[in-house]
Amino acid sequence: MTHDERVLWCEGVEYGYPTRGESVRALSGVALSVPRGAITAVVGPSGSGKSTLLKILACLERPEDGRVWIDGTEVTGLSARTRRAMRRSRIGYVFQDPADNLLDYLTVSGHLALAARLRGRDTGADALVDVLGLAHRAGHVPRRLSGGEQQRVALAFAAVGSPSVVVADEPTAQLDRSSAARVVEALRGLADRGQAILLATHDPSVSRVADRIVELVDGRVEG
Numbered sequence: 001m002t003h004d005e006r007v008l009w010c011e012g013v014e015y016g017y018p019t020r021g022e023s024v025r026a027l028s029g030v031a032l033s034v035p036r037g038a039i040t041a042v043v044g045p046s047g048s049g050k051s052t053l054l055k056i057l058a059c060l061e062r063p064e065d066g067r068v069w070i071d072g073t074e075v076t077g078l079s080a081r082t083r084r085a086m087r088r089s090r091i092g093y094v095f096q097d098p099a100d101n102l103l104d105y106l107t108v109s110g111h112l113a114l115a116a117r118l119r120g121r122d123t124g125a126d127a128l129v130d131v132l133g134l135a136h137r138a139g140h141v142p143r144r145l146s147g148g149e150q151q152r153v154a155l156a157f158a159a160v161g162s163p164s165v166v167v168a169d170e171p172t173a174q175l176d177r178s179s180a181a182r183v184v185e186a187l188r189g190l191a192d193r194g195q196a197i198l199l200a201t202h203d204p205s206v207s208r209v210a211d212r213i214v215e216l217v218d219g220r221v222e223g
């Protein structure tokens with residue numbers, strides 16, 4: 001990967017969770033780059049640090065040490081307010097549970113309009129609805145949608161306005177096989193349109209379509 005292709009990267013990331021007595025080391029010296037137009041999958045055993053790494057890269061947590069860059073800006077030292085603004089405009093985040101991603105009272109189109117307003121741009125919202133196979137669901141609220149459709153709405157919400165990166169933590173974990181397959185297709189469609197995607201997964205059907213695999217073991221990148 002050339003340096004021009006990467007939109008998000010980190011070096012020397014360290015993180016530990018304070019617990020009574022001693023801290024649980026979750027990440028040690030992690031370096032990673034995420035290029036545009038590709039799916040980067042973080043894989044590894046349960047507890048290896050995948051979710052922690054995604055939260056740090058998405059500016060939801062600060063690392064204890066190490067640095068993170070988004071579009072060439074080093075974000076670890078920025079104020080909480082600037083980090084929030086960075087997150088809103090440059091990062092789309094998809095949580096594992098569809099219920100955590102959507103608002104009960106908003107339709108699919110309502111979600112896309114809200115995402116465009118929050119991000120300050122609405123480029124491609126209509127095309128996203130098509131790419132993600134949601135056109136026939138535009139007027140529906142989440143409870144009228146299947147879990148897989150809800151995750152595709154969450155992906156659309158995350159991708160409106162083409163943020164620098166869409167980050168998805170185990171996006172298929174709560175889905176059956178065929179719904180998961182549609183979500184995987186949707187992720188591929190977004191990447192093929194140039195979107196950078198970073199995800200964590202246990203699901204081989206997801207890691208199979210990834211362009212790059214990063215394996216974490218005990219908080220370190222393998223290999």
Ligand SMILES: Nc1ncnc2c1ncn2[C@@H]1O[C@H](COP(=O)(O)OP(=O)(O)OP(=O)(O)O)[C@@H](O)[C@H]1O
Pocket residue numbers: 017018019024025026044045046047048049050051052053
């Ligand atoms: N809030 C917390 N307090 C204390 N320890 C935590 C906390 N969250 C995570 N950890 C620990 O940090 C390590 C990394 O956890 P993390 O959730 O990042 O792993 P993961 O690879 O995403 O796991 P999974 O695949 O099970 O979701 C684990 O040892 C975990 O027990």
